[in-house]
């Protein structure tokens with residue numbers, strides 16, 4: 001008797017397990033069908049993916065060309081990325097002269113001529129790369145303009161608006177949805193801008209030193225001075241390093257900012273010489289607002 005009860009119990013458990021897995025299977029099938037309804041869109045860098053996700057929400061399926069850890073100045077796309085792009089309805093390029101786009105964008109568009117290309121930099125005034133005169137005669141990878149427009153929240157607002165307009169063009173049926181999302185996100189960016197202004201308002205020594213020059217637009221918008229170690233792939237010479245150490249001492253700099261995409265050997269040399277430390281800020285982090293708040297906190301700590 002006891003044995004039969006046991007068998008029954010096992011049967012019940014087995015049926016429950018089966019039922020649960022059937023439900024799970026059904027659910028995953030449902031998600032998959034939904035995914036095909038989404039609009040295929042592509043962006044170059046991770047912060048743009050955050051903008052795209054914030055406006056496009058559940059309506060978009062995003063392909064990100066530059067994966068975490070890679071440099072947008074040198075990256076080459078993989079075959080699977082090119083396949084994903086062949087189905088995309090829209091490509092949001094940074095548009096400010098990012099190396100990857102200069103080399104690859106025409107080829108990517110050739111492979112999918114129906115894809116709408118949105119220029120996120122439209123309406124943003126490009127500025128020259130800082131420190132250009134320091135290394136006279138050397139040519140920039142991007143010409144003389146600074147491609148890192150997204151690092152200023154004011155520029156981010158324009159980029160978000162450009163992405164919104166592109167989405168409405170490829171998917172006008174969901175305009176109200178995109179509009180609401182855009183407004184919510186723009187509000188967060190406005191708050192971020194105000195918090196940065198407030199946070200930096202009591203700083204008097206407004207000079208900071210970076211390895212990779214990704215903060216030129218940020219520096220301009222918040223009235224800061226950025227001292228550069230590297231210039232888009234060019235390591236400083238021994239004389240440059242000596243000069244930077246002098247400058248760092250003159251401005252009482254204690255922190256050298258570096259980006260995880262680049263090997264900061266020279267940054268280490270300078271930090272050691274001024275008895276300071278290296279702080280990593282990733283200009284390509286996906287969580288844009290969180291990342292800019294980290295930058296703000298680190299800048300305040302470094303300059304106050």
Ligand SMILES: [Zn+2]
Nearest residue numbers: 073148212214
């Ligand atoms: Zn860069």
